[in-house]
Amino acid sequence: MRSWGFLVVVLVVLVLGVCCCVSGSALGLGSDRVYEMVSPPFKGGYGANAIERVSSDGDGVVFNSLGAFAGSPSSLTGTGNAYLARRGGLEWSTIPLVPPAAIAPQAGLVAVSPNLDSVLYRVKVGPNEGVATLFGENEFLVHRTDMPDTATNWELVGMVLKGPYEQRFDINFQDSSADLSHIVFASDPVPLLAKAEGTSGQLYELVGGSMPVLRLVGVNNKGGVISALCPVILGSHSNRISPLNPISANGGEVFFSTNVVPGSSACEDDHSDPKQLFVRVSGSRTLEVSRPLDTAEPFGGCVGEVGGVAGEVPCKGAGGRASAEFDGASSDGSVVFFTTAAQLVGEDRDSGNDLYMARIGCPGGVQECESDPGRKEVLSLVQVSHDPTGGEASVQGVVSVAPDGSHVYFVARGDLSSPVEREVLVGEGRAVPQAGADNLYAYDSMTENVSFVTDLCSGPGLSGEVVDGACPAGLGEYLGARNDMGLWLLRTHESQTTDDGRFLVFSSYGRLVASDGDSARDVYRFDAGTGVLARVSLGEDGADANGNGEFDAGISGELDQRAVSNDGSRVVFTSAEPLSERAVNGLSNVYEWDGGSGEGEGRVSLVSSGSANESVTRTVISSGGGDLFFVTSQGLVPQDTDGAVDVYDARLDGGFPQAPAEGRPCEGDACQGPLTNPAPLLVAGSVSQAPGGNFGHSVKPVIKKKVRREKKAKGSKGKVRRRRVGRSVGGRGQ
Numbered sequence: 149m150r151s152w153g154f155l156v157v158v159l160v161v162l163v164l165g166v167c168c169c170v171s172g173s174a175l176g177l178g179s180d181r182v183y184e185m186v187s188p189p190f191k192g193g194y195g196a197n198a199i200e201r202v203s204s205d206g207d208g209v210v211f212n213s214l215g216a217f218a219g220s221p222s223s224l225t226g227t228g229n230a231y232l233a234r235r236g237g238l239e240w241s242t243i244p245l246v247p248p249a250a251i252a253p254q255a256g257l258v259a260v261s262p263n264l265d266s267v268l269y270r271v272k273v274g275p276n277e278g279v280a281t282l283f284g285e286n287e288f289l290v291h292r293t294d295m296p297d298t299a300t301n302w303e304l305v306g307m308v309l310k311g312p313y314e315q316r317f318d319i320n321f322q323d324s325s326a327d328l329s330h331i332v333f334a335s336d337p338v339p340l341l342a343k344a345e346g347t348s349g350q351l352y353e354l355v356g357g358s359m360p361v362l363r364l365v366g367v368n369n370k371g372g373v374i375s376a377l378c379p380v381i382l383g384s385h386s387n388r389i390s391p392l393n394p395i396s397a398n399g400g401e402v403f404f405s406t407n408v409v410p411g412s413s414a415c416e417d418d419h420s421d422p423k424q425l426f427v428r429v430s431g432s433r434t435l436e437v438s439r440p441l442d443t444a445e446p447f448g449g450c451v452g453e454v455g456g457v458a459g460e461v462p463c464k465g466a467g468g469r470a471s472a473e474f475d476g477a478s479s480d481g482s483v484v485f486f487t488t489a490a491q492l493v494g495e496d497r498d499s500g501n502d503l504y505m506a507r508i509g510c511p512g513g514v515q516e517c518e519s520d521p522g523r524k525e526v527l528s529l530v531q532v533s534h535d536p537t538g539g540e541a542s543v544q545g546v547v548s549v550a551p552d553g554s555h556v557y558f559v560a561r562g563d564l565s566s567p568v569e570r571e572v573l574v575g576e577g578r579a580v581p582q583a584g585a586d587n588l589y590a591y592d593s594m595t596e597n598v599s600f601v602t603d604l605c606s607g608p609g610l611s612g613e614v615v616d617g618a619c620p621a622g623l624g625e626y627l628g629a630r631n632d633m634g635l636w637l638l639r640t641h642e643s644q645t646t647d648d649g650r651f652l653v654f655s656s657y658g659r660l661v662a663s664d665g666d667s668a669r670d671v672y673r674f675d676a677g678t679g680v681l682a683r684v685s686l687g688e689d690g691a692d693a694n695g696n697g698e699f700d701a702g703i704s705g706e707l708d709q710r711a712v713s714n715d716g717s718r719v720v721f722t723s724a725e726p727l728s729e730r731a732v733n734g735l736s737n738v739y740e741w742d743g744g745s746g747e748g749e750g751r752v753s754l755v756s757s758g759s760a761n762e763s764v765t766r767t768v769i770s771s772g773g774g775d776l777f778f779v780t781s782q783g784l785v786p787q788d789t790d791g792a793v794d795v796y797d798a799r800l801d802g803g804f805p806q807a808p809a810e811g812r813p814c815e816g817d818a819c820q821g822p823l824t825n826p827a828p829l830l831v832a833g834s835v836s837q838a839p840g841g842n843f844g845h846s847v848k849p850v851i852k853k854k855v856r857r858e859k860k861a862k863g864s865k866g867k868v869r870r871r872r873v874g875r876s877v878g879g880r881g882q
């Protein structure tokens with residue numbers, strides 16, 4: 149194959165003088181993908197150590213580096229610098245997204261908008277007058293990425309945040325709306341607003357624009373704090389911030405929970421007074437979500453606990469109900485899922501934990517919301533987890549929520565299948581839910597139908613409380629051990645859905661399909677449209693007993709790092725298992741699963757080279773599936789000779805027209821070239837490439853020995869990464 153591919157390449161180059169769309173078989177890539185070098189060859193002596201975010205079209209990547217290059221106006225020592233690489237017709241080019249030192253002496257990237265049009269930095273400024281050694285002031289700067297990176301193009305969001313004179317304070321960034329217009333943070337330990345004086349653990353919302361405002365989140369409809377002594381928790385799930393849209397995309401909804409017993413300081417989970425779930429809408433009204441709803445009454449029957457005012461929160465009875473946990477919302481904030489042991493609807497007659505869905509909107513419809521978003525109320529409440537025979541659902545937690553709110557995937561110990569569904573499952577030879585097992589279910593919020601997916605593994609030979617031979621004997625019993633419990637109990641879990649929720653991709657230790665005979669974790673895809681559960685981490689052409697060795701496979705645990713194309717047909721994952729004959733390095737590599745038409749078990753291809761001397765453990769797919777991004781220190785194109793980590797795109801039908809031999813004149817930093825420049829190690833049978841075209845055609849990967857080890861090691865320890873996932877309430881933030 150290789151010599152045939154070599155001939156093809158030579159012919160193409162000779163005849164056309166340009167080279168593009170070379171077939172993958174000539175490349176060491178097992179598919180119709182071509183390596184493109186995304187980060188630039190010159191990176192100031194450092195690597196491009198982390199992919200921060202990828203645009204949905206795959207033509208833009210925000211990455212992080214400790215180096216200062218591409219005309220960066222500053223070097224943010226220790227925290228790393230963000231850069232935007234964009235794909236043009238001839239190459240990937242890089243611009244800095246770094247606030248100039250003159251306006252941002254100490255700064256860290258906290259968020260990137262989904263379409264990469266803006267970035268948000270938290271900046272420490274000051275010091276307070278008279279407190280020379282302390283950074284006493286903070287601010288957020290937003291930068292539009294289509295503007296030059298100069299001081300005038302960094303805009304202050306709202307205002308400089310100043311603590312009281314001579315008091316040290318810090319802010320903990322928690323999350324922002326997708327459009328970066330609304331920022332939610334905690335201030336520790338001093339209050340930033342008069343209303344917060346004498347309280348602790350308040351959350352603040354900062355809104356930029358022409359009418360900037362700083363306000364408290366955890367307040368009632370008179371503006372007073374709901375809980376003075378217990379923390380207000382953004383999108384709380386077991387006191388962790390959920391990554392599943394605690395702030396809606398435009399910032400109009402902020403979901404939070406807090407203690408509802410007046411004057412209580414019993415905040416800790418084990419000894420807590422009840423916490424209820426609220427949503428702050430448009431910064432103007434607070435609605436209690438986790439309460440019985442009486443749609444015939446104004447404000448859904450909510451009457452304030454204190455003073456009997458209609459619509460005031462907490463609503464009457466909040467302190468006597470069991471706590472509620474936020475489990476995720478749709479990106480527009482119109483659908484929210486939460487769990488509680490409280491009986492909020494008539495059908496819920498057990499004291500076990502149930503999953504509920506509430507819809508938020510305007511009683512007068514969408515037009516009313518457009519004219520006055522503050523008119524929003526809780527419109528409906530549905531018990532999602534329903535045992536048809538009246539037993540306890542015993543919901544353990546939520547695995548994923550579709551961004552459009554159409555599907556939620558959750559784990560329950562109860563058997564929620566109807567006799568009809570059971571019959572269908574048995575008829576299809578599929579497993580059925582077992583009472584007491586950790587059963588994974590899919591809920592369709594339009595049809596209000598629950599369907600069984602599989603049961604997951606909670607310990608050695610155990611699913612929940614049920615002995616389960618599909619769960620390997622070597623698993624551990626506790627959260628954080630080798631088992632699936634992180635999927636529904638932690639928010640660092642490896643599970644994602646497509647935007648429409650039809651496909652769930654997750655990794656599990658369970659032998660969930662007949663072809664999985666190992667004791668290792670595999671990646672699976674569930675199709676809610678067909679009910680088919682498929683193992684994704686197979687072998688390329690059946691390699692390694694078709695992926696049945698004892699190596700784990702996994703996907704990204706971060707929701708803004710896509711693992712599945714939006715049509716569900718392609719999944720990208722990593723594994724140290726030699727799932728391809730070309731994966732010869734015994735290290736973690738990137739693989740793609742192509743489900744094709746949905747018939748058969750799909751096809752796996754090696755994406756990284758399989759021959760690097762370092763593991764490749766993180767990868768992101770573009771929405772359309774055409775681009776697979778990963779970072780590696782291996783030079784995969786001829787001009788990558790620095791031995792430092794770079795961002796690569798294995799792009800479907802990728803590659804660029806080759807630059808003419810004389811090349812274009814270099815500009816700026818590019819003239820400096822890489823710090824080390826040994827000749828590329830070309831493998832026999834390969835063709836060298838003129839400088840300029842940063843794509844890998846017909847050249848085997850350049851295997852670099854340990855070049856500039858120190859720099860590389862430093863470059864791989866970038867600290868600036870957006871942490872949306874699994875932050876504990878204490879000590880988070882940059």
Ligand SMILES: [Ca+2]
Nearest residue numbers: 496498500502
């Ligand atoms: Ca219940």
Ligand SMILES: [Ca+2]
Nearest residue numbers: 664666668670
């Ligand atoms: Ca397995």
Ligand SMILES: [Ca+2]
Nearest residue numbers: 666670695696
């Ligand atoms: Ca496997």
Ligand SMILES: [Ca+2]
Nearest residue numbers: 788791792794
């Ligand atoms: Ca490199």
